[in-house]
Amino acid sequence: MLRAKKGDDGAFTQLVTTYQDRLVGVLTHLVSDRQGAEDLAQEVFLKIYKSRHGYEPTAKFSTYLFRIANNLASNRRRDRGRKREVNLPGSESGPLGAPPAEQVLAESSSLMPTRRFDRTEIQSVVQDALESLNDNQRMAVLLNKFEEMSYIDIAATLDLSVAAVKSLLSRARENLRVKLEPYVTQGHWTPQG
Amino acid sequence: MAKIIRMSKEQRENLVAYLDGELEDPAAREIEQVLASSPVARHDVDMLSRTWDLVGELPHVSVTQEFTGKTLDSIAASRTGPWVDPDSISRNSRRILGLAVAGMILVAAGTVGFLATNRWIPNEAEEILNDYEILMELDKYREVGDPENLRKLQEFREFNEAEDDSP
Incomplete structure (x- = not known):
């Protein structure tokens, strides 16, 4: 990034190729929409490029990257929230919308207690469980799980204290445990390596 | 029969930090003691770990070459927009x-x-200005000719004045 700051465009291209999978991965699970995640990731890289001359290496680059990603994602969620207020009556799935995959699977699992889920189904369950978390909890979980970020780095990314991150992750993991425990206790899923 | 130990709210909050290796002593040692003596706490830790592993089943994402190309194109396009290259500013x-x-x-x-x-x-105009008074009387000076005539004229004036003053 320091080379890009000095005007080395090749160095910036290298940054894009190094971080694009990680960024799009986290954003895809954050916004539950691959195309939306890619659009957001492009926006993140563009924003970083435009402000590269003001970059100060006060933290790891990944912390800086995901901090911008989180801010842009929050702005987008806020914008969509405003639009949704207008679009609510147009829902075609009843007043409460489509049932989450978790609910559908739970219902089918009650009919077939010994049924084992395939990986795609379980991914859908996990994604639904993630979506049940609030925005900060979800981002903290994704950074912790997929970026293996320390609490200090998550705190810097989310602009929170380390104590707040500890509390946030504790609640998030507990919520996930409640949602996902049935799938691990009843043997519906065992990791396939 | 093992004594059932209930975890405090703080200990429950510390459980995840402990699993993440983010809890320092003495809080970490306290959790270890609770885990050693409480099957409920051990079950919680087991469930937290296994459900956490389940989160790892989310699909790994790889972007396409098209995404990379589009991203780099959007960056290149931004150079012709309102953004100004600071290098060109310094140039x-x-x-x-x-x-x-x-x-x-x-x-x-x-x-x-x-x-x-x-x-x-030398400035011609300035010279003229300096000699202005002489130049204005130049015709008279030419008529007089020799300065000796002026001296004589002066003497003549003094003579007349002396005559006028005499009783």
Whole structure:
């Protein structure tokens, strides 16, 4: 990034190729929409490029990257929230919308207690469980799980204290445990390596 | 029969930090003691770990070459927009500074030149102005001709004045 700051465009291209999978991965699970995640990731890289001359290496680059990603994602969620207020009556799935995959699977699992889920189904369950978390909890979980970020780095990314991150992750993991425990206790899923 | 130990709210909150290796002593040692003596706490830790592993089943994402191309294109396009390359700002600044310095040198050279010509090269108009009084009386001076005549005229005036003053 320091080379890009000095005007080395090749160095910036290298940054894009190094971080694009990680960024799009986290954003895809954050916004539950691959195309939306890619659009957001492009926006993140563009924003970083435009402000590269003001970059100060006060933290790891990944912390800086995901901090911008989180801010842009929050702005987008806020914008969509405003639009949704207008679009609510147009829902075609009843007043409460489509049932989450978790609910559908739970219902089918009650009919077939010994049924084992395939990986795609379980991914859908996990994604639904993630979506049940609030925005900060979800981002903290994704950074912790997929970026293996320390609490200090998550705190810097989310602009929170380390104590707040500890509390946030504790609640998030507990919520996930409640949602996902049935799938691990009843043997519906065992990791396939 | 093992005594059932209930975890406090703080201990429950510390459980995840402990699993993440983020809990320092003495809180970490406290959790270890709770885990050693509480099957409920051990079950919680087991469930937290296994459900956490389940989160790892989310699909790994790899972007396409198309995404990389689009991203780099959008960055390249931003260069022609309102964003200005700071390098070009410094190039322009250097150019403006150079022009300003050249202008200042030109003005200084002009001033020095003016002062030099004003002092050392004779100015015809200034000479005329200096000799203005003489020039205005030049015809008379020509008529008089030799300065000796003036001296005589002066003596003559003094003679007449002396005669006028006599009783």
